Structures are given as structure tokens and as C-alpha cells.
Amino acid sequence: MAEPARPPSVAGKVMAILDAFALGGVRLNLSEICRRAGLPLATGHRLVGELVGGGFLERVPDGTYRIGTRLWRIGSQAPAVTGLRELALPHMEDLYEATHDNVQLAVLRDGRALFVERLRGTRSVPVVTQVGATLPLYATGVGKVLLAYAPEDVLEGVLAAGLTPHATRTITDPEELRRSLERVRHNGFALTRDEMTVGASSVAAPVRDAAGTVVAALSLVARTRSADMRRLLPPLTTAARALSRDVAAHWRSGPVESLAHGPNEPFTERKAGP
Known part of the structure; x- marks a missing residue:
């Protein structure tokens, strides 16, 4: 006779x-946290309060919660993504200076695009991207690049979850998405217009390691109304190729899986420009 399942521990x-x-x-508000964690409201309230007291979560004046600075500091020591970000930042800064548009770096994690770094300017188009958060692969430029070069089971998982409209x-x-990903592989870059956010367009290119495996995606996000995305493509692909050379020469943190399953908290958003 099978043993009854044990209730989750406090650590769990x-x-x-x-x-x-x-x-x-x-x-997230308390109800959202408890729903995602599968916990009763009373239990979640008590544990969230303790995490806030310890600095691992922060309570925002509107009553929602976010990752706390103590957890950010601990997570920032994770070597895999940190090494990639350190290599990427000089190229991202050069790319921002050349375009003054949002510059983003993302990796594949659990069937979504995990944003590990972003540079934004005071005049850049507002976007929903937050460093350390994830967005759908099928609705973002970086996501389409990552999805185009991912194993087939990743695409099947995305399709099985459903393609929810965001903009x-x-x-x-599904067939239109498959055709779009084929264009990404053929062209070597992805273009999106008003797919994740109305008024925002992006162009994204792959970042490869020494074996040619796509380990990340680099993108520019600009206003749909005024942006000439084809004009932004040359500086973007130049930066992506330069970063790929650095990754091939210096990055030794292991295969892409170490990025795809790394922690989600080791990032601090940077603001470019004066």
C-alpha cells in the first residue's frame, strides 16, 4: 500500500x-502568490510576512509584493547568467549609444524568455519588460529567436499551452507561428510589431557559443510609429556577433541548460543615458 503523500515542509x-x-x-498581491504557490491564504500570509521581515520580499505601498534586495544580492552571485551579463554589458552599452532604444538580453527558461539584462533610456518607448521576469516566447523578438533555435519539444510545449493574445x-x-520561426532561421533575426505591446516593435538576433548553439538573444525595442527596424538591424547584428565571439572565447559556465534553469533573481535593471 502506497504511503500517503507528506505535506510540504516549511522550506518547500x-x-x-x-x-x-x-x-x-x-x-504580486497575496492572493496571487498563494494561488501560484498552492498555499492557503492564512499560511501564505504568515510566511510572506516573515520573508518581508527578513528582506527576501518587499511590500509595495499599493499592497503588492516584489523580490527583496536581500534575495537580489544572494542571487547576483550565480555564476552562469552573471558571466553572460558581464560579457554582454559593453556591447549593450555600445548598442544603446548607437540607437538610444531599449536594449534587451534574454535566455530560454522553462518555455519562456527570461530577461537577464536591459538598458533603457529616458526617451525610449515604454515596454512591459522587467529584468528578472519572463515573457512568452511567441510574442517577443528575443523569444522568437530563442524558440526558433530551441529543441522541437520546446515549441510543442508552447503550442500545447496555447497562444494567448497580448496585443x-x-x-x-500555430501554423503562422511555425512559418514565422522558419523565417527567423532563414533570415537570422526576428522582427515583431505590436505583438507583445501596442506601439512597440522589436528586432532580435541570436547569441551563440563556441559550438554555434544559441544561448541567448539580443534585441532592440523601439516605437512602432517612428522606428525603422531595418535601420536598427545592422548595429544589432554587429553587437550580437561581437558578443558571440566573446561568449565563444571567454564564457565557461557550461551548456545552455545552466542558463535555462538558473535562478530568476540575480538581476538589477540599468538605466542608460544621462
């Missing part, structure tokens, strides 16, 4: 609460 409950933020959404031009038809 705490990990479930912290992992709730890995599903996307920089700020006016989000691709929701």
Missing part, C-alpha cells in the same frame, strides 16, 4: 512562494 512552502515570482509578474498583432495560429 517558502520555495513555492519565491518561485511564484518566476512565473512572471514583478509585483493587436500577437500570433495565435
Whole structure:
């Protein structure tokens, strides 16, 4: 006779609460945290309060919660993504200076695009991207690059989960998405217009390691109304190739899986420009 399942330990409950933020959404209210963590409201309230007291979570004045600075500091020591970010930042800064548009770096994690770094300017188009959060692969430029070069089971998982519309031009038809990914592989870059956010367009290119495996995606995000994305393509692909050379020469943190399953909290967003 099988033993009855043991109730989750306190440590398991705490990990479930912290992992709730890995599903996307920089700020969550208590009900959302408990729903994602699978915890009763009373239990979640008590544990979240303790995490706030310890600095692992922060309570925002509007009553929502976000990752705390103490957890950011601990997570920032993770070597895999940190090494990639350190290599990428000089190229991202050069790219920002050349374009003054949002510059983003993302890796594949659990079937979503995990944003590990972003540079934004005071005049850049507002976007939903937050460093350390995840967004759908099928609705973002970096996501389409990562999905185009990912194993087939990753695409099947995305399709099985459903293509939920996020903006006016989000691709929701599986065959249309397959054709879009084929264009990415053929062209070597991805273009999106009003797919994740109305008014925002992106162009993204792959970052490869020494074996030619796509380990990340680099993108520019600009205003749909005024942006000439084809004009932004040359500086972007130049930066992506330069970063790929650095990754091939200096990055020794292991295969892409170490990025895809790394922690979701080791990042601090940077603001470019004066």
C-alpha cells in the first residue's frame, strides 16, 4: 500500500512562494502568490510576512509584493547568467549609444524568455519588460529567436499551452507561428510589431557559443510609429556577433541548460543615458 503523500515542509512552502515570482509578474498581491504557490491564504500570509521581515520580499505601498534586495544580492552571485551579463554589458552599452532604444538580453527558461539584462533610456518607448521576469516566447523578438533555435519539444510545449493574445498583432495560429520561426532561421533575426505591446516593435538576433548553439538573444525595442527596424538591424547584428565571439572565447559556465534553469533573481535593471 502506497504511503500517503507528506505535506510540504516549511522550506518547500517558502520555495513555492519565491518561485511564484518566476512565473512572471514583478509585483504580486497575496492572493496571487498563494494561488501560484498552492498555499492557503492564512499560511501564505504568515510566511510572506516573515520573508518581508527578513528582506527576501518587499511590500509595495499599493499592497503588492516584489523580490527583496536581500534575495537580489544572494542571487547576483550565480555564476552562469552573471558571466553572460558581464560579457554582454559593453556591447549593450555600445548598442544603446548607437540607437538610444531599449536594449534587451534574454535566455530560454522553462518555455519562456527570461530577461537577464536591459538598458533603457529616458526617451525610449515604454515596454512591459522587467529584468528578472519572463515573457512568452511567441510574442517577443528575443523569444522568437530563442524558440526558433530551441529543441522541437520546446515549441510543442508552447503550442500545447496555447497562444494567448497580448496585443493587436500577437500570433495565435500555430501554423503562422511555425512559418514565422522558419523565417527567423532563414533570415537570422526576428522582427515583431505590436505583438507583445501596442506601439512597440522589436528586432532580435541570436547569441551563440563556441559550438554555434544559441544561448541567448539580443534585441532592440523601439516605437512602432517612428522606428525603422531595418535601420536598427545592422548595429544589432554587429553587437550580437561581437558578443558571440566573446561568449565563444571567454564564457565557461557550461551548456545552455545552466542558463535555462538558473535562478530568476540575480538581476538589477540599468538605466542608460544621462
